[in-house]
Amino acid sequence: MKQIVRTVGGGGRGSHKPAMKFGKEFASQMVPEWQEAYMNYHNLKILLKQILIFRRRHTRSPENPAKPRLSPSKAGSLTRRVSLFRAFSGLTSRYGTTSPKKDQEDEVILVSAMQTTDEEEQGEGDRSYRTTFLRSSEEGGDLELVFFRGLDHEFNKVVQFYKNKVEEVVKEAEELSTQMDVLIALRIKVNHNNHVSPFERNTGTYPMEVIDEEQQEKKSNDTKDDTKGYKMASLEVLNHIKINHTTETPLSTMKNVFKSLSLDLHYNKNEVRDAEEKLKQAFIEFHEKLRFLKNYAFLNQLAFSKIMKKYDKITSRNASDAYLQMVEESYLSQSDEVAKLIERVESAFVKHFCNGNRHLGMNSLRPKAKREKxxxxxxxxxxxxxxxxxxxxxxxxxxxRNLLKSEGRxxxxxxxxxxxxxxxxxxxxxxxxxxxxxxxxxxxxxxxxxxxxxxxxxxxxxxxxxxxxxxxxxxxxxxxxxxxxxxxxxxxxxxxxxxxxxxxxxxxxxxxxxxxxxxxxxxxxxxxxxxxxxxxxxxxxxxxxxxxxxxxxxxxxxxxxxxxxxxxxxxxxxxxxxxxxxxxxxxxxxxxxxxxxxxxxxxxxxxxxxxxxxxxxxxxxxxxxxxxxxxxxxxxxxxxxxxxxxxxxxxxxxxxxxxxxxxxxxxxxxxxxxxxxxxxxxxxxxxxxxxxxxxxxxxxxxxxxxxxxxxxxxxxxxxxxxxxxxxxxxxxxxxxxxxxxxxxxxxxxxxxxxxxxxKFRAVKSVPLPFSYEDGYKNL
Structure with a gap:
């Protein structure tokens, strides 16, 4: 994210390299398989260019029609010259930090959110956003009306895609959680079967350290209670699952053809190792998908901000505040499921697959970009x-040596x-x-x-x-x-x-x-x-x-x-x-x-x-x-x-x-x-x-x-x-x-x-190691 912000924001102090235009940077940062789901920045820029051409052709001075009016850039420079002679207001002055309330006459757009179906069955993300352009009666207003219709279409598309993907990752997170429960139970069964207490053996429960998400969010350092962060893990889950065939070999394929291959667990270390490897890879791919989603939301918010600022600059209006406030209050900005899932996935991965070594875990989850040598x-x-x-x-x-005509040719x-x-x-x-x-x-x-x-x-x-x-x-x-x-x-x-x-x-x-x-x-x-x-x-x-x-x-x-x-x-x-x-x-x-x-x-x-x-x-x-x-x-x-x-x-x-x-x-x-x-x-x-x-x-x-x-x-x-x-x-x-x-x-x-x-396939589909009996998840 920081790299994107730096690149889009400019070269920085002391940098003499020209910053890449946002349109090219936006396209380069897209997930290629999701390209159609991003805001179509290029088409919206074309609509703005049409508005700009119209205004240049029709905006003339009333006193002298042949002489165009003062351009915004020249007007801005004149205003700056006048401001040089004003009294210094101080570095700590708060005047001007908040924009004055606009009169109703100054409003350019009205943005409203409408439920697409019955409100009782819809969530926060199932809204259709619509912008009403209040200056459509002005000359050239029809072009601006077309722009806002296109803008609304792109924003609704982005929000709906993002919501659908969030729902997908939430379901995948639930599936990975269930798979981790089985893996942990299998670890306990294999590693501690020979040295457990009679009570634990008879009851089928074992103490298992888990990630306390609420405690992590509060960042509590209280360690007085030794039992804090522990819960009892039941091995009952092993009675309702079967292990999928983890490693395909020619021999296993032949056995599958001529004999029904049993998928029952045998509680050995090879099964644990194979299951760990598959779940580890599943976590890596899932984390990559979450990073794609987080980047998707950020880039699109930035794109809407950029396009609205361009609109304000071209039309000399102030419509971006109202529209960007709607963007800020939408599901695209307010939803925090992806950020929370990223934190939880990283914590679980470091704990259960890297022995608590966060540096090793982050290197696996976030591989460094390949550098050109x-x-x-x-x-x-x-x-x-x-x-x-x-x-x-x-x-x-x-x-x-005239070898083409030699005898040994x-x-x-x-x-x-x-x-x-x-x-x-x-x-x-x-x-x-x-x-x-x-x-x-x-x-x-x-x-x-x-x-x-x-x-x-x-x-x-x-x-x-x-x-x-x-x-x-x-x-x-x-x-x-x-x-x-x-x-x-x-x-x-x-x-x-x-x-x-x-x-x-x-x-x-x-x-x-x-x-x-x-x-x-x-x-x-x-x-x-x-x-x-x-x-x-x-x-x-x-x-x-x-x-x-x-x-x-x-x-x-x-x-x-x-x-x-x-x-x-x-x-x-x-x-x-x-x-x-x-x-x-x-x-x-x-x-x-x-x-x-x-x-x-x-x-x-x-x-x-x-x-x-x-x-x-x-x-x-x-x-x-x-x-x-x-x-x-x-x-x-x-x-x-x-x-x-x-x-x-x-x-x-x-x-x-x-x-x-x-x-x-x-x-x-x-x-x-x-x-x-x-x-x-x-x-x-x-x-x-x-x-x-x-x-x-x-x-x-x-x-x-x-x-x-x-x-x-x-x-x-x-x-x-x-x-x-x-x-x-x-x-x-x-x-x-x-x-x-x-x-x-x-x-x-x-x-x-x-x-x-x-099909918007951007990450690999990793087969999971465990399957369940019918109705197990509803138990």
């Missing part, structure tokens, strides 16, 4: 510079090129992801929340560029070293050693990825590995957005997976010693695995669709699974045709590829991107768009179709161009698919963001 920018620039220098060195080396392209192109695919994919992150941040797509990253651990575009540029430096250095070692007469006899460079680089990348130490963004590496494990074990895990998002990325990296297969064959069978891939190219087993490798990512998506269909009963997932299955058929048909040829296989491959292309393209545009809507406010697009230009969406749709058709080159026998080797052409087509996936990533997440906005 200048060294990341520095090293990113260095790595990009090194990459460019190495690329130039490679080009010069190839051109100077074909052998090099069949062996070394596939080994190093793997890293090229990785770097390109990372560059596309960095571009995605940049534009997500620019257009306020909350990718961190959508993916479920731990707050403060998400990678920005600079971090992704740092990793991609670092990997490109290693790759290009290895390529240049390989060229020089092969061409140098002194090292030419050690070809086996030079062939190991790509393998060493792969091992380094794998070791960094699985490194358990807190280096190289461990949280993100762990997140990636967990999602990858969920993909491998599909459908034994519930499918979340990061899981199927990663699986979709794998469908665009089929050539990378095939290159990994080539690594295994090339180094496993010892062909690297002679730089000869004949063993791999002439093996039927290799050809079969070559097809299976391409099918695996799409098969993972099919299994994920089946699991989502089972969990959510969503019929569209059946069609989505059918789409991926059609792609599997097309991939297999194309691979068989490439290996065996024949006109029949060519027809089958072309037809299946055509069907899969049309199906996938339609799904991309309609289901994943949410476009091609006939009755939309934006023709053939969505009602709501994030990008400022609609033409970008049409360009993206055309590019998606064109890049989707790139895989047809295998069917049309464009395997080799006169100036390109077959492997080079395959790498180009694979790169085009990676670029298409990068475009897909942005619009897919944009659509997901708009869905969250439509």
């Amino acid at each position: 200048h060294r990341i920018t520095f090293f990113m620039g260095c790595f990009f510079g090194f990459s460019l220098a190495l690329m130039v060195a490679i080009i010069v080396s190839v051109h100077a 074909t052998q090099y392209m069949n062996t070394i090129f596939p080994l190093y192109s793997l890293f090229g695919f990785m770097v390109l994919h990372m560059l596309m992801y960095a571009g995605n992150v940049y534009f997500w941040m620019r257009y306020r797509v909350n990718y961190s929340f959508i993916f479920g990253f731990k707050p403060g651990t998400e990678l920005g575009y600079k971090e992704v560029l740092l990793l991609s540029s670092g990997l490109s430096v290693l790759t290009l250095a290895a390529i240049l070293s390989n060229l020089e070692m092969d061409l140098d007469p002194k090292t030419n006899s050690y070809k086996a050693l030079t062939e190991l460079l790509p393998l060493v680089l792969v091992i380094v990348v794998i070791l960094i990825t699985v490194c358990p130490f807190d280096i190289f963004y461990r949280a993100n590496r762990y997140f990636l590995l967990v999602c990858l494990w969920h993909c491998i074990c599909a459908p034994l895990y519930s499918v979340t957005l990061p899981d199927f998002f990663l699986a979709d990325q794998l469908t665009s990296q089929v050539q990378l997976l095939r290159n990994l297969q080539f690594y295994v064959c090339y180094y496993g069978w010892g062909d690297f010693k002679m730089r000869n891939a004949e063993t791999c190219n002439n093996s039927e087993v290799y050809d079969v695995i070559f097809i299976v490798i391409a099918v695996v990512p799409y098969w993972i998506r099919v299994l994920q669709c089946i699991r989502r269909l089972h969990d959510g009963r969503d019929s569209t997932q059946a069609l989505n699974g059918l789409k991926y299955f059609s792609t599997i058929v097309a991939v297999v048909a194309r691979a068989i045709y490439t290996q065996k040829k024949g006109i029949t296989l060519k027809i089958i491959a072309a037809s299946t590829s055509g069907v899969a292309t049309i199906f996938s393209t339609y799904w991309d545009l309609v289901m994943d991107w949410g476009l091609l809507c006939r009755n939309s406010e934006n023709p053939w697009l969505r009602d709501k768009l994030i990008l400022p230009s609609r033409s970008i969406y049409f360009i993206a749709m055309v590019l998606n179709v064109i890049l989707r058709l790139a895989w047809m080159q295998t069917v049309l026998d464009f395997h080799e161009a006169p100036f390109l080797h077959r492997n080079a052409l395959i790498a180009i087509v694979a790169s085009l698919e990676i670029i298409r996936r990068g475009l897909w990533n942005f619009f897919r997440l944009e659509n997901e963001h708009l869905n969250n906005v439509g």
